[in-house]
Amino acid sequence: MGERYFKKSFRSFNTRQHQTIDLIAVLSREPHSIKKLCVLFEIPRSSFHYRLKHRGVTKPERALLRQKVVDIHSRSRGSAGARTISGQLNQAGESVGRYKAASLMKEVGIVSKQPNKHKYKISEDVSKIAPNRLNRQFDVEAVNQVWCGDVTYGVPGVQH
Structure with a gap:
């Protein structure tokens, strides 16, 4: 053969x-x-x-950057991601983009842990403040018999 x-x-x-x-x-x-x-x-x-x-060779500048990434991440209690880390490194005088920050995070083995999104609980109980007298029947016979309002929860960064 x-x-x-x-x-x-x-x-x-x-x-x-x-x-x-x-x-x-x-x-x-x-x-x-x-x-x-x-x-x-x-x-x-x-x-x-x-x-x-050059497989096992590490550059001292890269090792210093990795240490700075770990410091920033730990100061943020694990919530800082690549964008935040690159922004803080740039403010500190280092020229690091978000992709380089992401690769540094990957090398060190850290991941951003963002808190879960807040979920508003729909109550099953009857309101203790005011009872639901309309029961979603909004058609009324005369003016000023029913007043209605809306409570909107503000989300940071979103304009209504």
């Missing part, structure tokens, strides 16, 4: 380059050559070798 080649469709994995390089590193332990795997996955060999060489 001749050499066996994988089908080109294996490149259709929806992965990023570093994940593909990690896959090539795992497959290269088998009797497949790195050159053939890089051609198959359309990854330059120089990128493959660069990634292997």
Whole structure:
């Protein structure tokens, strides 16, 4: 039997380059050559070798940013998301966009926990303040017999 080649469709994995390089590193332990795997996955060999060489290396600037992200997140009691964190980092003089803040959060393993939306309880009891005399019958026979009002709960950030 001749050499066996994988089908080109294996490149259709929806992965990023570093994940593909990690896959090539795992497959290269088998009797497949790195050159053939890089051609198959359309990854330059120089990128493959660069990634292997710098795999565990962390930059001190990035580590400092990660620590700042953790501090901001903990000060907000876990509610700060990527937008809030990037805004606070920018105010502190760091040039960090929301996508970079999101990747820093992912590296550290923190997720924004927003409080649940408030749900208004529909009461089953009869009102203790005023009884429901209309019972949703709004047609009245004369003027000034029935007065009606509406209580609207204000939602922050929403204009009525």
